[in-house]
Amino acid sequence: MAENTLTPELLPPQLLARLERMELVSRKVFRGRMKGERRSRRKGQSVEFADYRSYVPGDDLRFVDWNLYARLDKLFLKLFLEEEDLHVYFLVDSSPSMNFGQPTKFFAAQRLAAALGFVGMCRGDRVRLEFLGAQNKSSPVLRGRSQLPQLKSFVESAEPDEIYSLTDAIKRFCLRNTGRGIVVLLTDLMEKNGYEPALRMLVGQQMDLFVVHMLSPEEMEPELQGDLKLVDCEDQDEAEVSVSHALLKKYKSTLAAFVDQARRFCSQRDVMYLLARSDQTADVMVGQYLRERGLVR
């Protein structure tokens, strides 16, 4: 088992400086609870024009477009998009399988969640981190960059959990969070019963879902050799293999099929699928990789 180390700083200052200028992008427009910096579908008081509609008695006369009345001799009411905040959830898979790789997939997921959370917090979004496990460990709603220390301390305090069902954990999350928003799920999708029910549940919540598929280099290019007894760290399942060149070749094709299947599953359900390697730095991951794929801008 690879050592779960957080010795590298989670969010170095240089990274924070870059993250401050970014913004989380949602492909959907959600209705927020508090006024924020994000355009809302709800028409309200703001400076950004949205539409016109005919005046009906009882409307606030302050929003009548008098210039239009002067020209058309009809009363039209100006509608403005109301700027609201956004709910952003970061769900980090805390299963033991995430605690592999150098650095571990769990650490890479923590760092990515913290970085993206900081981006959201800087934009006034309501950010919540949740570590999926036997008992989902959820952070309070964080908003504003001033709550960065809380974010860091919560993230750093998290550790891989014991074996659990991803579907159950997502189900618990969905029951607790009925609101809309962006959900970024950071997981390795190594669910023996299948990750599909869990994703379907999130899709059913009408959330804008991003799946970041974390894989370690050891998984993508295993350096195994000889007659081995592979022990599953989660359920202690054993698989006896005699690793040969042919088997490694077959494993890689199986992995490619697995990734391809996940990507196809997500694309068919309007879920953004992102494949990430755990050995990528946060700078590269957020600044280049996720920006190119449209999660941030």
Next chain:
Amino acid sequence: MSWINMLGPWQWLVMAAVPPLIVMLYFLKLRRAPVEVPSTYLWRRTLEDLHVNSIWQRLRKNLLLLLQLLALLALILACLRPGMRGEQTLGNRSIFMIDNSCSMQATDVETSRLEEAKRQTRAMLDGLAPGDVAMVVAFSDRADVRQGFTGDKRKLKAAVEAIQPTNRTTDLNEALRAAAGLANPGRTSQIEDMVDIQVAEALPASLYILSDGGFGTPQMDLGNLTAEYIPIGNSAVRNVGILAFTVERNTENNGQVAAFSRVYNFGSEPVEFRVSLMLNGELVDASDVAIEAQSATGVAFELAAIDQGQLRLELEVEDDFAFDNVAFAGLDPPRQLEVVLVSSGNTALEAALATPQAQSLASLRTVGPGDMESAEFQQSAESGTIDLFIFDQCAPQTLPASNTLFIGTLPPGDAWRADEPSGPLFVIDTNRAHPMLQYVDLGTVKIVEGRALQMPAGGTELVRSNAGILMAVAPRDAYQDAVIAMPFLKRTEDRDVANTDWPIKRSFPVFVFNALEYLGGAVSTAGARSVQPGHPVALNLASRFSQVEILNPQGGQTSVDRTGQAQLIFTQTEEPGFYEARGAGSDRMLQMFTVNLFSEQESNLAPRTDVMIGAQNVIASDAVREVVRIEYWRWLLAAALVVLSVEWVVYTRRVAI
């Protein structure tokens, strides 16, 4: 292949349990290092594709397991101790004498007797132990050492394989001498001679004679040789063979030719078949013949007069030895005679010798009586190259080494005597049966004067006059002298007067022609000579050819230079059939001879059960080889070790799954 059970029932049960045990151990034996992985999810999916979960499919590509089971199979088979019945040749020095005479071409065994002998020899060579040496000798009527003593089986087998059948008869003497000489190399006779060093120690050797035994009783002291006779062939053989075939002119009637043959049935069943006679390739006569078992019969054919020709006798019978079913005989063409006429002038005689018929028979040279003293004449007379001397009213001092015809005079010596001349004479009897007087009518011949002859013992009276014998012929060593006791011309002082009117009669040139034929030996009464295959033949050919070409039955041609001898010896007579001798550059056949087997020894195919060599009776026996068991378990054990080595290599290279 036979098996010997080396294990008991319980041991076999344990042995039978080993293969399943290996299969079980195959699943248990691997000490797989445990490695913790995030999930076996992908690995399981990978292994599922490789059908790891199926035992049989897992076994399918497992080379290691297959190799182990193969090694075990080899070990189990080794425990069964497989082996074959084999034979081992006894004796560490062996001489294989293979008969390749004509009778070994018999097909009473598969392919031929020679091939069977070669097969048995090869089998015996296989049985030679390491360190043993052997030699190979092929023999017919002569011995041919094909391979000297060697332990190289490959060379020995190649020598055996190279032996080809011959048409010759069998004579073991020479082969035994060769073998004895090689087996007893140190034989020396000079005990006191200190320089005479024995080159090698005489060592005992085993002599294997692979033959049908048709070689008589060779007189030979075998010395250190231990002879073993291995008979080749079946005792129940079918063979009818021609033992003799000759053609002769009928001495009573020159217009007839008789062909005689002797045919023997060597089989154990009576046979009936047809005998065909062909002249120059065309069938001229046939006869049906029935012969009892182990009996002979003669078959004779009468043919019309022929000058020359090739006769082929063929037995239309199917037997095991086709070689002796055909025989050849030939009639030689009339020879071109060398005739010398010694005369001081005889127009009538010269005219008779100058007829086209006479000239086609003989080349005439005329000399005067005075030339008889010359050295050239003496040499011709003594050399025997002249076929006929005709002395007309003259006689040499000594008789030449040729046939002679004296006219009006007697041969020198006391053999011939004559009365005083008397006359006139008239012919009262003529020996018309004699070849010289065939078609000659002397009844009306007038003779002025003649003498009554007294011929030597053995002479033949030809013509008798009222005074006595007028013409006779008598033998002289290998020659014949004929005497006509009357001159044709009577010489007077001023002219020659005719003594008889015979030269103007029609019968005179006929007589001269007959005399040339008979006394010159132009026509032989016997047919062409016949020799056995491989035997030399001596040819008496006209001396004017310095080089002779001999055409063999295959159409091949051999040029032979004469070396001054009257006779020419030709030895290349392997093939049966007709051989023709021609002068170089000439199309005219000078002489013919035939090659025929005519050997009762060869045609009698029944293999002899025992043979005599000197005083030693060699009984046919196959005890020369002992029966041994050829074991294969060592090879199986070696194979198991090889397979295990391969298994180890494969294992270390981890070429699994």
